[in-house]
Amino acid sequence: MDLILKGGWIVNENGRERADIAIAGETVAAIAAPGALDDLSAAETVDVTGLHLVPGAIDMHVHFREPGYTHKEDWETGTRAAAMGGVTTVFEMPNTHPPTRSVKELRQKQDCAKKACVDFGIYGLMAEDNVDELEALAAAGANAFKCFMGNTFGNLPSPSTGAMLEGFEIAAKTGLRVSLHAETASIMAWRQAKLEAAGLDEPLHHIAARPEIVAIEAVARAAALAEWTGARIHVLHISSAGELRPLAEAKARGVDVTGETCPCYLFLSTEDYPRLGSVIRVNPPVREPKDAAGIWDALMSGVVDMIATDHAPHTPEEKRNPRIWDADCGFPGVETQMPLMLTEVAAGRMTLEHYVKISSANPARAFGMWPMKGRIAVGAHADIACLDLARREVIAAERLHSRGKITPFEGRETVGAPIHTLVRGAFVQRDRKMVEGMAGHGRQVTDIQRMPAPAPRNEDQSLAAILSGAAGTAAAPKAEDAA
Ligand code: NCD
Numbered sequence: 001m002d003l004i005l006k007g008g009w010i011v012n013e014n015g016r017e018r019a020d021i022a023i024a025g026e027t028v029a030a031i032a033a034p035g036a037l038d039d040l041s042a043a044e045t046v047d048v049t050g051l052h053l054v055p056g057a058i059d060m061h062v063h064f065r066e067p068g069y070t071h072k073e074d075w076e077t078g079t080r081a082a083a084m085g086g087v088t089t090v091f092e093m094p095n096t097h098p099p100t101r102s103v104k105e106l107r108q109k110q111d112c113a114k115k116a117c118v119d120f121g122i123y124g125l126m127a128e129d130n131v132d133e134l135e136a137l138a139a140a141g142a143n144a145f146k147c148f149m150g151n152t153f154g155n156l157p158s159p160s161t162g163a164m165l166e167g168f169e170i171a172a173k174t175g176l177r178v179s180l181h182a183e184t185a186s187i188m189a190w191r192q193a194k195l196e197a198a199g200l201d202e203p204l205h206h207i208a209a210r211p212e213i214v215a216i217e218a219v220a221r222a223a224a225l226a227e228w229t230g231a232r233i234h235v236l237h238i239s240s241a242g243e244l245r246p247l248a249e250a251k252a253r254g255v256d257v258t259g260e261t262c263p264c265y266l267f268l269s270t271e272d273y274p275r276l277g278s279v280i281r282v283n284p285p286v287r288e289p290k291d292a293a294g295i296w297d298a299l300m301s302g303v304v305d306m307i308a309t310d311h312a313p314h315t316p317e318e319k320r321n322p323r324i325w326d327a328d329c330g331f332p333g334v335e336t337q338m339p340l341m342l343t344e345v346a347a348g349r350m351t352l353e354h355y356v357k358i359s360s361a362n363p364a365r366a367f368g369m370w371p372m373k374g375r376i377a378v379g380a381h382a383d384i385a386c387l388d389l390a391r392r393e394v395i396a397a398e399r400l401h402s403r404g405k406i407t408p409f410e411g412r413e414t415v416g417a418p419i420h421t422l423v424r425g426a427f428v429q430r431d432r433k434m435v436e437g438m439a440g441h442g443r444q445v446t447d448i449q450r451m452p453a454p455a456p457r458n459e460d461q462s463l464a465a466i467l468s469g470a471a472g473t474a475a476a477p478k479a480e481d482a483a
């Protein structure tokens with residue numbers, strides 16, 4: 001054995017046990033009653049008495065900014081922040097410069113990611129002008145697709161519904177899930193132009209430009225396209241109570257749709273805008289207290305499947321702009337998600353098992369990494385966060401490992417933190433400090449991801465079928481039928 005972790009509590013989504021763990025290479029080799037592994041020889045034994053060992057968090061939504069915006073973040077700083085936050089796998093977004101829109105840019109991003117110290121997936125962009133690249137992106141190892149239905153940082157143009165439908169037809173064939181920035185661009189552009197023309201530029205006007213109908217409309221439309229094509233979809237950063245209804249209805253109809261929310265939508269609200277000013281600006285916006293309450297309920301009931309962070313660092317100058325329309329949207333989160341959520345576990349709001357489900361097991365299943373990730377079990381990757389559930393810390397920019405540090409959670413006290421983080425059997429964070437020399441340990445999850453194509457729906461009416469002449473009569477009458 002390479003490593004034995006002795007004396008801790010092992011917590012999975014369905015329960016906990018006091019047990020020792022033996023790790024051989026990258027995977028868990030044995031889990032046994034306390035003391036039962038004492039006769040095994042191991043290169044190292046670490047006493048984790050008093051700690052709770054959970055599967056490392058899997059964050060489906062981070063922006064690591066490289067290539068193109070490395071003054072905000074890069075793959076090394078971003079994955080160091082992840083390691084400090086107990087996050088062992090991240091999926092990274094394509095709104096870099098250049099955007100990850102074809103195999104060429106995917107290769108460029110894989111090159112940047114060679115510095116990663118935690119495991120990762122890479123999103124390929126699904127846009128208006130790269131529909132013809134999607135199959136090649138999937139074949140070249142993109143782990144999922146990202147579709148910006150609404151404009152946000154990077155200003156990538158949103159695809160028309162026509163392009164989205166064809167994109168979904170192609171995505172369904174690849175099996176990969178399509179993650180959606182579900183806000184409708186045309187509504188927002190229309191309203192922001194009118195607000196700006198009227199000289200309205202206060203922080204709360206950001207919500208006025210993006211009322212919850214933008215999310216309700218986008219989720220409902222995306223769900224209809226997914227239902228029609230059979231494509232799997234994922235609703236990113238759920239911000240409103242309103243969009244929970246089309247999400248729940250789509251699930252009830254059997255659409256393969258998952259949803260995530262982020263700490264800012266659970267812990268912040270309109271009440272924080274006066275205090276935080278432009279720092280709180282994020283897309284979609286932080287909304288009313290009733291929205292936070294509705295999202296909490298949905299996270300507990302399973303309508304919202306997982307917690308992610310939308311880790312989106314910017315510089316202080318980019319964030320602190322007097323005109324709200326000029327302040328960059330988003331803030332870092334990959335390092336603070338776990339302490340923030342564990343604080344709620346300490347307060348009795350959710351069990352640690354439920355936290356494991358929403359932070360690790362559900363994302364692993366939705367994106368095809370189960371059974372190698374998302375659980376602590378024999379044969380699975382030894383991706384483990386060792387938690388001190390009583391540890392008190394205060395979130396402070398100066399202690400964050402991201403390059404862009406400015407956070408709306410500055411000064412917040414948290415209870416519970418990852419003391420060590422292991423990625424495939426190796427410590428990347430130990431005793432609340434980075435383990436140096438681990439850049440390059442992180443690996444793309446392509447080798448363990450299993451996303452078989454879903455059952456086809458309305459395939460005979462897809463553009464590919466019609467244009468290749470394979471479509472049935474209903475979609476494209478043949479000459480002899482017409483005669
Ligand atoms: C993100 C960013 O800065 O890349 N910003 C944000 O406000 N959430 C983009 C995004 O996820 O919308």
Ligand code: ZN
Pocket residue numbers: 152181236237283284
């Ligand atoms: Zn987004």
